[in-house]
Amino acid sequence: MSARPTLIHVAELAGVSLASASRALNGMVASPETVAKVRAAALSLGYIPDATARSLKLGHSLQLAFAVDDVGNPVYVEMMRAIETVVRGSGYRLQVSSTGTDPAETVDLVRSLARGYADGLVISPLRVTDELIVELKRAAVPVVVVGTLPDTVQLDTVQTDSARGVGLAVAHLVESGRRRIGFLNGPLDTTPGMSRRRGFVEAYAAHQLAPAAGSVQEVAADFTVAAGRRAALDLLSRHRDARGALALDALVAANDLLAVGAIHAALELGLQVPEDLAVVGMDDTELAGFFNPGLTSVSLGSAERGRHAAELLLARLSDPARPTRRIVVQPTLVVRASTQTDPTPEGTVR
Amino acid sequence: MSARPTLIHVAELAGVSLASASRALNGMVASPETVAKVRAAALSLGYIPDATARSLKLGHSLQLAFAVDDVGNPVYVEMMRAIETVVRGSGYRLQVSSTGTDPAETVDLVRSLARGYADGLVISPLRVTDELIVELKRAAVPVVVVGTLPDTVQLDTVQTDSARGVGLAVAHLVESGRRRIGFLNGPLDTTPGMSRRRGFVEAYAAHQLAPAAGSVQEVAADFTVAAGRRAALDLLSRHRDARGALALDALVAANDLLAVGAIHAALELGLQVPEDLAVVGMDDTELAGFFNPGLTSVSLGSAERGRHAAELLLARLSDPARPTRRIVVQPTLVVRASTQTDPTPEGTVR
DNA sequence: CTGTTAGCGCCTTCAG
DNA sequence: CTGAAGGCGCTAACAG
Numbered sequence: 083m084s085a086r087p088t089l090i091h092v093a094e095l096a097g098v099s100l101a102s103a104s105r106a107l108n109g110m111v112a113s114p115e116t117v118a119k120v121r122a123a124a125l126s127l128g129y130i131p132d133a134t135a136r137s138l139k140l141g142h143s144l145q146l147a148f149a150v151d152d153v154g155n156p157v158y159v160e161m162m163r164a165i166e167t168v169v170r171g172s173g174y175r176l177q178v179s180s181t182g183t184d185p186a187e188t189v190d191l192v193r194s195l196a197r198g199y200a201d202g203l204v205i206s207p208l209r210v211t212d213e214l215i216v217e218l219k220r221a222a223v224p225v226v227v228v229g230t231l232p233d234t235v236q237l238d239t240v241q242t243d244s245a246r247g248v249g250l251a252v253a254h255l256v257e258s259g260r261r262r263i264g265f266l267n268g269p270l271d272t273t274p275g276m277s278r279r280r281g282f283v284e285a286y287a288a289h290q291l292a293p294a295a296g297s298v299q300e301v302a303a304d305f306t307v308a309a310g311r312r313a314a315l316d317l318l319s320r321h322r323d324a325r326g327a328l329a330l331d332a333l334v335a336a337n338d339l340l341a342v343g344a345i346h347a348a349l350e351l352g353l354q355v356p357e358d359l360a361v362v363g364m365d366d367t368e369l370a371g372f373f374n375p376g377l378t379s380v381s382l383g384s385a386e387r388g389r390h391a392a393e394l395l396l397a398r399l400s401d402p403a404r405p406t407r408r409i410v411v412q413p414t415l416v417v418r419a420s421t422q423t424d425p426t427p428e429g430t431v432r
Numbered sequence: 433m434s435a436r437p438t439l440i441h442v443a444e445l446a447g448v449s450l451a452s453a454s455r456a457l458n459g460m461v462a463s464p465e466t467v468a469k470v471r472a473a474a475l476s477l478g479y480i481p482d483a484t485a486r487s488l489k490l491g492h493s494l495q496l497a498f499a500v501d502d503v504g505n506p507v508y509v510e511m512m513r514a515i516e517t518v519v520r521g522s523g524y525r526l527q528v529s530s531t532g533t534d535p536a537e538t539v540d541l542v543r544s545l546a547r548g549y550a551d552g553l554v555i556s557p558l559r560v561t562d563e564l565i566v567e568l569k570r571a572a573v574p575v576v577v578v579g580t581l582p583d584t585v586q587l588d589t590v591q592t593d594s595a596r597g598v599g600l601a602v603a604h605l606v607e608s609g610r611r612r613i614g615f616l617n618g619p620l621d622t623t624p625g626m627s628r629r630r631g632f633v634e635a636y637a638a639h640q641l642a643p644a645a646g647s648v649q650e651v652a653a654d655f656t657v658a659a660g661r662r663a664a665l666d667l668l669s670r671h672r673d674a675r676g677a678l679a680l681d682a683l684v685a686a687n688d689l690l691a692v693g694a695i696h697a698a699l700e701l702g703l704q705v706p707e708d709l710a711v712v713g714m715d716d717t718e719l720a721g722f723f724n725p726g727l728t729s730v731s732l733g734s735a736e737r738g739r740h741a742a743e744l745l746l747a748r749l750s751d752p753a754r755p756t757r758r759i760v761v762q763p764t765l766v767v768r769a770s771t772q773t774d775p776t777p778e779g780t781v782r
Numbered sequence: 783c784t785g786t787t788a789g790c791g792c793c794t795t796c797a798g
Numbered sequence: 799c800t801g802a803a804g805g806c807g808c809t810a811a812c813a814g
Contacts, residue, residue, distance in 0.1 A: 086572050088791055099801045104793060113799060128570050133548030134493065135791035137484045138806050145549070153528065154509045154718075162503065162530070175544070178503065178528040180516070194525070198483030198807095199495070199549070220478050222436050307722050346722050368504075372657050372696050374724045438807055449785045454809060463783060485807035488790050548791095 087127040096123035107131070137198070146174045146395065147200040149191055151208045153180040155305060155339060156367040157384045158206065161228065164388030165204060172396055174201065183304065185211045197222045202399055204228060204391045208272040208305075224398040226391045230273050238394040239408045240387045244274060244364070245281030247380040247413035251334045251362040252285035254378070254415055258422075260332035260360055261291060264298040264317055266344055267336045268305040275301070278336045278364070296320050298330065302340055310335060310343025311350075318351055318359075328358060332421070338363035338370050338379055345377070345420065360421040376418030383411040437477040446473035457481070487548070496524045496745065497550040499541055501558045503530040505655060505689060506717040507734045508556065511578065514738030515554060522746055524551065533654065535561045542567045542575075552749055554578060554741045558622040558655075574748040576741045580623050588744040589758045590737045594624060594714070595631030597730040597763035601684045601712040602635035604728070604765055608772075610682035610710055611641060614648040614667055616694050618655040618686045625651070628686045628714070646670050648680065652690055660685060660693025661700075668701060668709075678708060682771070688713035688720050691727055695770065710771040726768030733761040 093103035096119040106112045106120035123129075137143040148165055150158040166176050179195065181188040188207055192214070195203055203221065206228035207214060215235055218225050226238045248265075255263055265282045268275045282299070298321075302313035314333070321329040333348075335341035341363030348359050355361055355375055363370055366381035390409045398404060443453035446469040456462045456470035473479075487493040498515055500508040516526050529545065531538040538557055542564070545553055553571065556578035557564060565585055568575050576588045598615075605613055615632045618625045632649070648671075652663035664683070671679040683698075685691035691713030698709050705711055705725055713720055716731035740759045748754060 089793095090791080100792085101794080101802075102800060105800085108793080110794095111799065116800085130543065130547045130570070130572060132488075132791050133544055134484055134487045135548070135806090136793080137548075138482075138488050138790090138808090139792050139794090141806075143484065143549070147527075153503060153512065154506070156504070159504045166530070175529075175541070177497075178530065179525075180512070180528065191525070193480065194483055197480045198485070198487075199493070220480070222480060307718065311722070342722055345724065349724060368657065372661070372692055374695065374699060439809095440807080450807095451786075451809080452784060455784090458809080460810095461783065466784085482807050485790090486809080488792090488806090489808045489810085491790070 086132075087129045088132070089129070091127055092120060092123045092129050095127060096120045142201045143199065144174055145200045146176050146202045146204070147179060147195050148176060149179045149181055149188070149195065149203060149205040149207075151181055151183060151188075151206075152305070153178060155337070156369050157337065157365040157382075160367060160384040161206065161388035161391075164385040165392040168389055168392035168396065181207075183208070185209045185214060189214050189217050192217045192221060192225075202226075202395045204388075204395055208269075208274065210273055224395055224402065226395045226398070228387050228391050230277065236406050238391075238398060238406050240390045240394065240411065241408070242382045242387060242411045242413060244382060244413065245277045245284065247364055247382055248278050248281030248334060248336075249285045249288075250413055250415045251364070251378075251380050252282065252289060254417065255332045255334070255360060255362065255421065256289050256291075258332075258360065262298075262330045263291060263332045263334060264300070264321070264330045265334050265336075266310060266314055266317065266340050267299060267301050268309075268340065269303070270301055272305075274305075274336065282334065302336075302343075305337050305339055307339045307343040307346070310340030311347045312343070313340070314344035314347035315350070318347060318353075328353065330359065332360040332362070334362045334364075336364055338365045338367045338377060341377055341379070341420075342369065342373060345373075345375075356419065356421050356423055362421060366416050370416070370418065373420075375420045378418045378421040379416050381414045381416050383413070386411050436482075437479045438482070439479070441477055442470060442473045442479050445477060446470045492551045493549065494524050495550045496526050496552045496554070497529060497545050498526060499529045499531055499538070499545065499553060499555040499557075501531055501533060501538075501556075502655070503528060505687070506719050507687065507715040507732075510717060510734040511556065511738035511741075514735040515742040518739055518742035518746065531557075533558070535559045535564060539564050539567050542571060547572045552576075552745045554738075554745055558619075558624065560623055574745055574752065576745045576748070578737050578741050580627065586756050588741075588748060588756050590740045590744065590761065591758070592732045592737060592761045592763060594732060594763065595627045595634065597714055597732055598628050598631030598684060598686075599635045599638075600763055600765045601714070601728075601730050602632065602639060604767065605682045605684070605710060605712065605771065606639050606641075608682075608710065612648075612680045613641060613682045613684060614650070614671070614680045616660060616664055616667065616683055616685040616690050617649060617651050618659075618690065619653070620651055622655075624655075624686065632684065652686075652693075655687050655689055657689045657693040657696070660690030661697045662693070663690070664694035664697035665700070668697060668703075678703065680709065682710040682712070684712045684714075686714055688715045688717045688727060688729055691729070691770075692719065692723060695723075695725075695727070706770050706773055712771060716766050720766070720768065723770075725770045728768045728771040729766050731764045731766050733763070736761050 300317035302309040363379040366379040370377035370379040650667035652659040713729040716729040720727035
């Protein structure tokens with residue numbers, strides 16, 4: 083393999099100058115025969131323009147980035163699809179980065195991404211550290227945050243009221259006749275974990291639910307099915323008496339993955355869902371619709387949030403001076419079989 | 433906002449030369465006081481080095497790319513995690529691109545990605561067109577393909593024998609006493625679709641299964657749950673007589689997503705899984721383990737394939753001249769509740 | 783240890 | 799319509 087051909091080689095082979103070659107390939111003014119010669123030369127050499135050099139010269143890369151903690155979570159996949167739908171056609175390409183749970187990694191990623199590799203960034207961080215905020219603000223390219231930030235931070239933001247979402251879940255369970263409601267949360271050092279906990283505590287008080295013996299709250303190690311199963315196993319065994327009777331009749335999980343883990347745990351313990359234990363998830367991901375039993379879930383409008391985020395980013399890209407916006411998407415409840423004991427489960431598959 | 437500070441501004445403010453500023457920031461030889469001055473200047477200006485310029489000069493970006501048709505498919509998530517595990521620590525960062533089903537998009541992506549934005553690429557394409565192969569071969573950076581390529585193509589490759597995988601599934605069902613086995617495939621213009629079909633036809637012949645009335649094969653529109661449900665609905669209704677009796681007692685699905693869709697369809701029709709219909713998936717994704725009922729699935733070693741792909745890529749990066757390798761990962765069967773009528777379903781959650 | 787200089791590959795005025 | 803020349807921001811020789 084010889085070295086990659088550059089525009090110089092193409093120009094030489096075509097017998098024209100570098101400038102003419104560039105113009106010919108980019109559709110600028112050039113005589114038809116020059117275009118033909120240059121095209122032929124480029125083809126025979128297998129010439130591909132260097133994106134890096136192009137970006138440096140042009141000042142943009144036509145790439146946008148979407149950064150999340152865990153692409154394995156379907157909620158981010160839905161967001162990504164929505165973002166991509168908006169972005170496509172505007173000439174940008176989207177690339178996804180999975181940052182992992184380490185906040186330092188996220189900061190690191192933002193730093194490098196936001197300086198050259200992408201023209202804009204949508205980020206949905208689980209853990210918002212001060213350092214991350216600093217980095218987000220000084221990023222060289224526009225950043226849109228999907229999630230909650232301190233009010234003082236001036237950044238385009240799309241958020242949801244997940245505390246209210248938990249409230250919807252609890253209210254639905256209370257209406258369905260459940261009173262001994264447990265809460266399966268994710269890590270408390272995350273923004274979603276914090277706000278969901280607040281939502282649960284408030285709802286618990288509002289409905290005057292009596293605290294059971296032992297805490298009805300359990301914190302999973304992360305927002306995954308495996309962690310949800312383990313935490314649910316702990317929570318459920320803690321609330322079982324010697325005869326195996328369960329002191330809990332419902333569970334609100336902080337997201338669908340945890341909810342699925344919880345259902346799995348319940349089934350392992352020989353419990354029936356929803357008869358013995360009703361389960362509500364959050365995010366209303368595709369998973370909720372096709373799981374068995376169908377999972378009642380609080381939609382946090384992930385697709386809508388993604389769409390808004392992409393639109394905000396595009397808008398800022400075309401007008402860097404526009405005032406920052408903060409969009410709030412309201413949660414809605416989607417009822418399925420996991421909380422319905424009557425015989426008509428809503429076999430919806432979307 | 434003023435223009436972004438460059439290294440020149442830092443150097444000026446620190447009262448040193450451009451070169452010294454560069455050296456000071458990159459930890460090259462420099463006097464302690466120079467380092468201090470430059471650091472201070474950089475900090476006060478909020479200087480961030482331009483990644484594009486750096487890449488152009490250095491000739492590499494320290495970024496690797498993983499391109500798949502649909503990041504929504506958990507099999508790719510597992511591959512990605514494995515790749516990331518290998519790549520991390522070698523100094524590269526991984527970015528993911530979801531190309532969508534359009535082969536032209538994929539070609540386009542390879543073209544741009546493989547010229548500047550990344551130093552290497554792992555790609556797992558569903559549809560391998562001649563044009564894609566051409567593009568893969570002429571890519572300016574090393575490419576590793578996860579999937580099957582024509583034998584003549586000289587590229588590092590990691591593949592699996594999915595035809596044999598289908599064979600394992602059919603054999604298991606036959607051993608479990610099933611004889612009227614249907615096949616739920618993905619699109620036939622995809623590499624996996626083609627090879628799985630071959631596997632099914634061969635297995636069908638090998639076990640001397642009698643063809644039922646009407647085709648026992650059905651092709652879903654794509655490899656998703658929704659498409660699987662729809663196709664399964666078609667297939668199952670076609671094999672039901674007027675009294676509702678099912679002429680099929682088992683289904684092999686081309687991946688876990690289709691299998692889940694099929695189970696959903698079966699339940700909608702009032703069938704019991706596995707009593708009325710046993711279902712086998714492929715890929716043995718996390719989904720298979722926590723679905724209800726647990727999904728028997730043929731593992732195609734997605735994590736292992738990802739690991740191999742990453743290692744091949746790293747190896748080629750450090751030695752571009754090494755001979756190309758072709759690694760084959762063998763499928764294995766993982767039995768769970770969806771094919772077991774006896775009362776001990778293997779509630780495994782991994 | 784430091785400053786000067788020459789590019790990385792490309793696009794784009796500016797003259798011709 | 800074409801060619802020559804000047805950078806985009808950075809790093810790596812090369813002298814001093």
